[in-house]
Amino acid sequence: MASGREIKTKIKSTQNMRKVTRALEMVSASKIRKAQDRMKASRPYAHAMRNVIAHVAAANTEVRHPFLVEREQVKRVGYVIVATDRGLCGGLNANLFRKTLMEIKEWQAKGVEVDMVVIGQKAVQFFRRIASINLLGTATHLGERPRMEQLIGVIKVMLDAYTEGKLDRVILGYNDFLNTMVQKPRLDAMLPLPVAAEEIVARQEEGEGDTVQAIDVKREHDWDYLYEPDAEAVLEHVLTRYVESLVYQATLENLASEHAARMVAMKSASDNANKVIDELTLVYNKARQAAITQEISEIVGGAAAV
Amino acid sequence: MTTIRCDIVSAEAEIFHGEATLVIATGEQGELGIAPRHAPLITRLKAGHVEVIQENGERQSFYVSGGILEVQPQVVTVLADAAARADDLDEAAAQAAKEEAEKALADRTDAMEVAEAQAKLAEAMAQLQALERMRRNLKH
Numbered sequence: 001m002a003s004g005r006e007i008k009t010k011i012k013s014t015q016n017m018r019k020v021t022r023a024l025e026m027v028s029a030s031k032i033r034k035a036q037d038r039m040k041a042s043r044p045y046a047h048a049m050r051n052v053i054a055h056v057a058a059a060n061t062e063v064r065h066p067f068l069v070e071r072e073q074v075k076r077v078g079y080v081i082v083a084t085d086r087g088l089c090g091g092l093n094a095n096l097f098r099k100t101l102m103e104i105k106e107w108q109a110k111g112v113e114v115d116m117v118v119i120g121q122k123a124v125q126f127f128r129r130i131a132s133i134n135l136l137g138t139a140t141h142l143g144e145r146p147r148m149e150q151l152i153g154v155i156k157v158m159l160d161a162y163t164e165g166k167l168d169r170v171i172l173g174y175n176d177f178l179n180t181m182v183q184k185p186r187l188d189a190m191l192p193l194p195v196a197a198e199e200i201v202a203r204q205e206e207g208e209g210d211t212v213q214a215i216d217v218k219r220e221h222d223w224d225y226l227y228e229p230d231a232e233a234v235l236e237h238v239l240t241r242y243v244e245s246l247v248y249q250a251t252l253e254n255l256a257s258e259h260a261a262r263m264v265a266m267k268s269a270s271d272n273a274n275k276v277i278d279e280l281t282l283v284y285n286k287a288r289q290a291a292i293t294q295e296i297s298e299i300v301g302g303a304a305a306v
Numbered sequence: 307m308t309t310i311r312c313d314i315v316s317a318e319a320e321i322f323h324g325e326a327t328l329v330i331a332t333g334e335q336g337e338l339g340i341a342p343r344h345a346p347l348i349t350r351l352k353a354g355h356v357e358v359i360q361e362n363g364e365r366q367s368f369y370v371s372g373g374i375l376e377v378q379p380q381v382v383t384v385l386a387d388a389a390a391r392a393d394d395l396d397e398a399a400a401q402a403a404k405e406e407a408e409k410a411l412a413d414r415t416d417a418m419e420v421a422e423a424q425a426k427l428a429e430a431m432a433q434l435q436a437l438e439r440m441r442r443n444l445k446h
Contacts (some may be wrong), residue, residue, distance in 0.1 A: 044320035048313050048383050052348075052376045059346070117403065124410045137403035138410050148317055148387075153399030160400065227336050228349035237350050238374055240383065248317055 002021045004291065007284040011277055018273035024088060025266035030142065032180065032259040039177065039252040049245045056238060057193055058099070060222045063231040067239040072302045077107055077117040077134070078158050078167040081188070082174035082250045083123035084258040085141055090265035092175055092257060096185040100173050101130075103187055108132065116166060117154040119251060129284045136161065146251045148244065155244050162191055169195065170243075174250035175257035180263065183257035190243055310342040312358055313369060321368055329382050330357040331375050336368060338375065341380050347377040356384055388419035 057068070081092045081100060104114050117137040118124050124138050138156040142150050161167045170191040176184045189196045227234045309325040329340040332354030342348075351373045360364045370386040377383075 038318075041319050042317050044313075044323075045317045047313040048315045049385055052383055052385065055346075055378060056348070114365065116409070124407075128411050135407045135411060137400070138407040139403055140406070142326065149399070153401070153403030156396050156400035157403055210319055223346060226345055226347040227424060228333055228347070234348050234350060238348065238376075241374060241387075260433070 003120070004284060004287050007280055007287060011280045011284065014273050014276050014280065018270055019275070020275060021266045021269040025263055025270060028259040028263040028266065032263060034144070035252070035256040035259050036177070038277040039249075039256050041205070042252055043266075046245050046249045049242055051237065053193070053242050055198065056225075056235070059224050061224060061231060061235065063235060065232070065235045065239060066163055066165075067191055067235075068193050070192045072296075074112055074168040076113045076115060076167050076187060077169045077171060078161060079104070079114065079187075080154070080158060080170065080247060081116060081118045081120075081127065081256045083118065083120035084254065085121040085125075086258075087122060088265065089262040090182060091260050093120075093126070096173060096175055097126050098121070099185045099187060104133065115161065117158055119151065119154060119247075119271045120254075142251060142255075146246055146248070146255065151244065151247055151251065155240075155247055157270070159191075159240060159243060172246060173252055174254045175261075177253045177256040177260065180260045183261055188246075190246055193239075212260045235276055308342040309361055310340065310344070311381040312356075312384075313381065314356060314370075314446075316370070316373075320382075320388065322366060324360065326358045326360055326382070328359040329384075330359075332356075333375065333386065340375075340377055343379055346379070347375075348411050351354040351375050351384070352431050353384075356386075369441075388405065393428075 058198050061068070079100065083096060087093070090219070101195065107114055113134070115134045116127055117139075117141045118127055118135065119142070121140045122234070124135075126139060127133055128135055137154040139150055139154045158167070158170055162170055167187060171187055172190050173187045176186045178184055189199050225231075225234075309327055310329070312322065312326040312329050314322040314326060315318075327342070327444065331338050331340070332352045334350045334352055338347075338349070351370060353371045354369070356370055358368075363377045368386075370384065371388040373384060375382070375384050
């Protein structure tokens with residue numbers, strides 16, 4: 001049987017671990033509120049943007065912008081993956097990465113190549129080791145308050161590649177924050193717009209409780225905007241902003257998901273630590289009792305022998 | 307009096323939401339005044355003021371650093387940019403993102419490797435300690 005002192009050090013180290021996991025749990029619990037508020041604050045913009053895009057998609061625009069046109073053959077797809085900078089948040093990143101890899105495998109089986117930009121340190125560490133994925137850009141250390149400026153670079157890399165025709169489809173991957181207990185890894189098509197719209201409609205038909213409003217692709221009347229200065233420049237601008245708002249929203253969702261997942265993971269870690277400590281304490285007490293009993297019986301035995 | 311719905315939002319917050327009789331904004335090609343039932347229009351905004359005149363004659367003024375103005379017959383939407391933007395700035399940001407990716411691929415001693423090494427070190431230490439203890443037990 002393990003000696004008393006050994007068990008005692010084990011109890012001590014488990015207690016220290018519990019201290020750490022408790023602290024992490026509490027930090028995340030306090031941060032989740034703010035992350036959620038920020039996520040909600042940016043929703044009106046995303047909503048208004050979606051409406052504008054729905055109108056643009058419905059308009060009979062004089063210029064067919066590449067973002068609006070679905071290409072016949074898909075030869076290369078681009079992924080924008082939003083993950084966390086830090087670990088210890090349960091299976092959050094792993095679930096997203098697994099889902100992404102599975103989809104990528106399907107693409108690759110069809111002979112489609114994959115480019116990727118990643119946001120978040122964990123995604124960088126994971127995807128740079130995979131040789132078949134071409135990493136185009138990274139953005140890390142966004143902190144508690146992601147700002148649009150931090151994302152512009154990676155988004156531009158993707159959009160440029162798409163406009164130049166190097167990419168035929170752009171997909172956004174992130175963890176959707178449903179509530180504190182549930183976060184869902186998501187892979188949503190962003191470009192071209194018709195594909196994205198179809199996906200949204202399909203998801204709504206599946207009955208997934210989605211707050212996303214469908215992009216109305218129906219064309220009731222032929223109408224077009226007045227553009228200032230000209231259609232091409234304005235559409236380019238609007239569509240770029242649209243993609244940026246999607247990615248920005250995804251980062252905020254992911255941040256809230258990160259804190260929620262960490263809170264839950266650390267809570268169960270603390271609970272486990274408690275259990276281990278209880279068990280070890282029991283073993284320790286038993287060992288102590290056994291030692292005392294043995295000592296007494298030795299003394300009694302010795303006295304009897306005299 | 308007829309009114310038009312007006313939404314002014316930026317990526318970080320909702321700025322204004324309500325009915326207006328006239329919306330004045332600084333478009334890229336000059337000042338725009340949008341009254342109800344304006345023809346569909348979409349334009350970029352320059353840095354400047356967006357003014358909303360409400361039904362009761364009250365004027366509200368907001369500053370935007372740029373953005374998009376969209377007009378539909380029943381609604382005016384202003385999507386204000388959160389950050390100051392310019393094409394060459396965007397280009398620089400894109401370049402930085404690419405370089406960071408290359409660095410991530412090339413650099414083998416970043417935080418992750420250090421963390422990994424530390425974890426391995428801790429493991430090795432634990433094994434050493436275990437060996438030490440076994441040795442001590444054998445001596446007894």
